[in-house]
Amino acid sequence: MMDRPVPPRLLREPFGILADGTAIERLRLLGDGGFEVAILTFGAVVQALHVPDRDGDSVDIVLGHDRLAPYASDRRYFGAAVGRYANRIQGGSFTLDGIACHVPANDGPNALHGGPDGFDRRVWSVEAVTDGPAPSVTLGLVSPDGDQGFPGTLSVRLTYALTGPRELSIAFEATTDRPTLVNLTHHGFFNLAGVAEGGDVLDHVLTLNADSYLPVDALAIPHGGPAPVAGTPFDFRSPKAIGADIRAAHEQVRLGRGYDHNYCLSGGRTRVPRLAARVEHPGSGRVMELMTDQPGLQFYSGNFLDGTAEGKFGRLHRQSDAFCLEPQAWPDTPNRGDFPSARLDPGETYRHVSLYRFSTL
Template identity: 75%
Template sequence: MNQCPSVPGLQREPFGRLADGTPVERFRLTGESGFEVAVLTLGATVQALHVADRRGEVADIVLGHDTPEPYVAEPRFFGAAVGRYANRIAGGRFMLDGTEHRIPANDGPHALHGGPDGFDRRVWSVEQALEGAMPSLTLGLVSPDGDQGFPGTLTARVTYTLSRPGELTIAFAATTQAPTLVNLTHHGYFNLGGVEAGGDVLDHLLTIHADDYLPVDAAAIPLGGPESVDGTPFDFCTPRCIGARIRQAHEQLGHGRGYDHNYCLAGGSTTQPRLAARVEHPASGRVMELLTDQPGLQFYSGNFLDGSAVGKQGRLYRQSDAFCLEPQTWPDAPNRPGYPSARLDPGQTYRHVSVYRFTTA
C-alpha cells in the first residue's frame, strides 16, 4: 500500500508476449487520489485496480497476474471481458431459428463463458485511447461466423472510462451480420481489503438489490424460474457479511461450495444503469457500488480458488480470497423462453453499461 497523489492521464506500455510471439499491451488509466485501472489488450482484462482507503492509502483490489502466460494457460477469467455468452449454456447447445448450434463444453458437459476459446483468451485491438480529465480506452474484437459454434460475425467493443473521481464505467457494444446470441460481462475478482494484504472477503458487507435468485443444480444450471431470497442465506437485501451464512447446511450452498448464483435484478433490463449492489470492507472503509443496466447479477464468492493459481506479487489465490459481481443476462437464457433474451439481430446494437463507484465509509 502507498499514499501518492496522481494526475489524470493515460500510459501505454508493453506487458510481454504470448507463446506464439503475439505482443500484449497494458494501458494505465489514472485518476485522482491514486485511483488507477490497468487494462490489458489480452482479454480486455482489468489487470489491476488501485483504490484509496479511508486513510488515503492506495491498494490494488483485484486478482490477476503479472505476466500474460497464466491468463491463457490456466484461465480463471481474472478481470476479463467474457463472451460471446457469459455464464453457462446447458449441454453446450441451443436452438436459434430452428437450427441447433453447439458450443464446445468446458465446464463438464456445459459451455461456460463462451467456450474453451472465449473472448478472454483473445488479444483485442486498440481502437481509441484518450487522455485528459476522463481518460478512456476502447478495445475491439471481431468474432467470425461459427466462432466457438456461435452463428454470425460479431463485432464487439468495450470502453473503459474513468468517468468521475473514483468511478470506472465499462461499456460494451456489439453488432452482428446474422442472428446470434450475445451476453458480455466484466469478470472482476474483487477484494476491497487489498490483494497484497492477503485477507479473505468473508468480512465484506454485501447488499444486492434483488428479491429473487435462480436456484441451480449440482452443475450450476438453473432449475427453473426465480425464487424468493426471503428466509434463505441468499437474502442480501440488507447489508450482511459474505461469510455470515456461507457454511449453512443449505442445498444451494452445497451445490456451489458457496455462492455462485444469478440474482434477478428488479426492473430487468433498464435504459440507464441503476444501483444493483454495494460492498463495504469495514476495516479499510473502502466501498464499491455497482450500477448496471443488465437484468441479472451473478454473485460468486471465489469458491473454486484452490491455491493452484499464482497471482500478482507471487501470492497463491485461495477460497474466498475475492468475490465476483457479474452483470449479465441470466444463465442458460438461450434454452429458457421465459428468461430475458440474449438474441441479437442484424441492424440492432447490443449495449451493456456498468459503473463501479468507489468511496469510503
C-alpha cells in the same frame, strides 16, 4: 511564467509477448488520489485496480498476475471480458430460428463463458484512446460466423473510462450480421482489503438489490424459475457479511460450495444503469457500488480458488479470497424461453453499461 506541463492520464506500456509473437500492451488510466486502472489487450483484462482507503492509501484490489504467461496458460478469468455468452449453456447446445447450434463443452457437459476459446483468450485491438481529465480506452474484437459454434459475425467494442473521481465505467457494444445470442460481462475478482494484504472476503458487507435468485442443479444450471431470497441464505437485501450464512445447511449453498448464483435484479434490463450492489470493507473503509443496466447479477464467492493460482505479490489465492459480481443476462437463457432474451438481430446494437463507483465509509 510558463505553465507547467499537464501530466498524462493515460500511459501505454508493453506487457509481454505471446508464444506466436503477438505483443501485448498494458494501458493505464490514471485518476485522482491514487485511483488507477490497468487494462491488457489480452482478454481485455483489468490487470490492476488501485483504490484509496479511508486514510488515502491506495492499493490494488483485484486478483490477477504480474506477468503475461499465467494469463495465457491458466484460464481463470481474472479481470477478463467474457463472451460470447457469459455463464453456462446447458449441454453446450441451443436452437435459434430452428437451427441447432453447438458450443464446445468446457465445464463438464456444459459450455461456460463462451466455450473453450472465449473472448477472454483473444487479443483485442486498441481502437481509440483519450487522455485528459477523463481518460479512456476502447478495445475492439471481431468474432467470425461460427466462432465457438455461435452464428453471425459479431463486432464488439469495449470502452473502459474513468467517468468520475473514483468511478470506472465498463461499456460494451456489439453488432451482428446474422441473428445470434450475446451476453458479455466483466469478470473482476475483488478484495477490498487489497490483494497484497491477503485474507478472505467473508467480512465484506454485501447488499444486493434483488428479491429473487435462480436455484441451480448439481451442474450449476438453473432449474425452475426465480425463487424468493426471503428466508434463505441468499437474502442480501439488507447489508450482511458475505460469510454470515456461507456455511448454512441449505441445499443451494451446498451445491455451489458457497454462492455462485444469478440474482434477478429488480426492474430487469433497464435503459440506464441503476444500483445493483454495494460492498463495504469495514477494516479499510473502502466501498464499491455497482450500477448496471443488465437483468442479472452473478454473485460468486470465490468457492473454487484452491491455492494453485499464484497471483500478484506472490500470493496463492484460496477459497473466498475474492468475490465476483458479474452483470449479465441470466444463465442458460438460450434454452429458456421464459427467461429474458439475449437475442441480437442485424440492425440492432447490443449495449451493456456497468459503473464501478468507489468511496469510503
